[in-house]
Amino acid sequence: MTKYGKALSVTETTIPGLVVFDLPVHGDARGWFKENWQREKMTALGLPDFGPVQNNISFNDAVGTTRGIHAEPWDKWVSVATGRIFGAWVDLREGPSFGAVYTTELDPSKAIFVPRGVGNSYQTLEPDTAYTYLVNDHWSPDASYSFLNLADETAAIAWPIPLDEVEISPKDLAHPRLADVTPIPPKKILVVGANGQLGRALRAEYGDASHIEYADRSSLDLATPGWEQSRRWRDYGTIINAAAYTKVDLAETADGRRDAWAANVTGVATLARIAAENGITLVHVSSDYVFDGTSDLPYREDDPICPLGVYGQTKAAGDAIVATVPRHYIVRTSWVIGEGNNFVRTMASLAERGIDPKVVDDQIGRLTFTEDIARGIRHLLDTGAAYGVYNLTGTGEPQTWADIARHVFKLNGHEPARITGVSTDQYYASATSPVAPRPRNSILDLTKIEANAFAPTDSVTRLAHYLQA
Incomplete structure (x- = not known):
């Protein structure tokens, strides 16, 4: 009854x-x-x-x-x-x-x-x-x-x-x-951009679990029309977008501007629509370039965005689109270092070859290693953190690019004084092709993600481990 x-x-x-x-x-x-x-x-x-x-x-x-x-x-x-x-x-x-x-x-x-x-x-x-x-x-x-x-x-x-x-x-x-009985597997996690720096770190983080699917540009290119028809999206619980157009200077050219908008905005808009229609959690990686770098304080997640160049504008537009997805994480980071060619590897190579470089000393921020970004993304997903924007970089005292270069030289047994610090304007004074404007302050406030029980790694400590690998 x-x-x-x-x-x-x-x-x-x-x-x-x-x-x-x-x-x-x-x-x-x-x-x-x-x-x-x-x-x-x-x-x-x-x-x-x-x-x-x-x-x-x-x-x-x-x-x-x-x-x-x-x-x-x-x-x-x-x-x-x-x-x-x-x-x-x-x-x-x-x-x-x-x-x-x-x-x-x-x-x-x-x-x-x-x-x-x-x-x-x-x-x-x-x-x-x-x-x-x-x-x-x-x-x-x-x-x-x-x-x-x-x-x-x-x-x-x-x-x-x-x-x-x-x-x-x-x-x-x-x-x-x-x-x-054949058990029902978890909903799939799709990693887009799986062969990039962050994509490779996500492969290391998640491994070969049967419900993890890795898609590189050859199998899923966000800039190619029609790719959204390739899957039964209801079988997916999460999409991690590790793909992006990141050639910040080339983005200032006519061809680069078109390609940057195609990958960072048009492709992201399609991902966002798929996620919203199918109840998928969308993880999107953003950049310090959405800010103009004029603040005297570390940038918080809710600070107004004000991108300077085309790359920053496309990332800001992508962020705004992803923010409309009911289940989303926007992971904002800066000065990313991972597997492959990057600033740290370049400085280490110059040190070994006896070249004494000039390095910019009026931009300040913290290195972020892809291993930590992958770890932070998994933490947000595994803990069911509140949806929204999270800053995620290395911790420790902020440095200039010249400071980091000197530290790379020192860790590899070379004289740090071989680095000459110069201003951004001086460094690019002789450039013959377009140069993207850089934010002078790229420090991101980490209070929010630390309050969610995630501990970012000290960037100097991580740099030493990275160079020993």
Whole structure:
């Protein structure tokens, strides 16, 4: 019998992410009314904002009708419209909770949120029972499903009505035992730009896990029209955009400006649309170049942007687009050093070859190593940090490029005094091709990401390790 007057509340279960809701049902002599799903109230109690796209109803006219244990690659919100059911849920996802079982009865005053990959089965306890379920994906023959036999001995579900006395389809009777079940893998993580400096660091961070997909420019080029049709995006939970046009000086030319906007804005806009339409978390890497560098203080995440050149303008535009995605992380960084050719490698080479370079000494910031950016991105995702913008650089005393060059010389056993500091204007005075304006202050405030329990690495310490590798 339906219970009236309960407060809206949540009960956790033995299966991670599977939660039971008590629903207020208001009844009188005419019947009853309830809010079956109310986004604002239920997300406030911790229900994921799962974005349902379809509402289904299952009607069962006889007591004991039993539906097989099916695990689908989408989330479900299940509730009873009339009658009463016994429900059994078995975790069929990859991971430590695989095989965990939870059972309960549902009537119109209860509902349950079933996360993707958790198998669900229902047995009717009253005639003319109907239950409804909201799902956040459309059925597809290309999706990955998993099934478990209703009589599996490991799950050992205590069905109220014995299975040999109820109506079950032949197909459900033929499902495999738990030992033969194919687990539902996690939603995929797609790393775009996987062969770049940051992409290679993300490969090292995530390794060869089956749900991680790496796409380099040959397989996914954000500047090539039509690439968005290449995947079933509902199978993805996260996109990490490590691709970007970063040739800051070339971006000041006609061809470079076109290419920079294509990769950093047009391609990013398509990623953002895909993420928003499919409930995907989008991680986007930004730059100190969105600021003009005139501040006397480290730049905070909420400081007004004011890019100086084309590259900075495209990054700022990309940031603004990504910020419209409901689930997004914008990771703003500076002075990036990773695998491949870069400032540090160049200085080390000049030191070894006996060349005494002139290096800019009126720009100030901190080195950021791609290993730390990859580690920070994974931390934000794994901890479920609040969506938004996060500064992420190395820590320690800010330095000029000339300071860093001297430190590279010293660490490699060469005389730091061989470095001559010059102003930015002096350094580029003889340039014959366009030069992008640089922010003089590239120091980013790290308070926000440190408050989220991430500890960036001291840039000087990381530099020493980098040169020893």
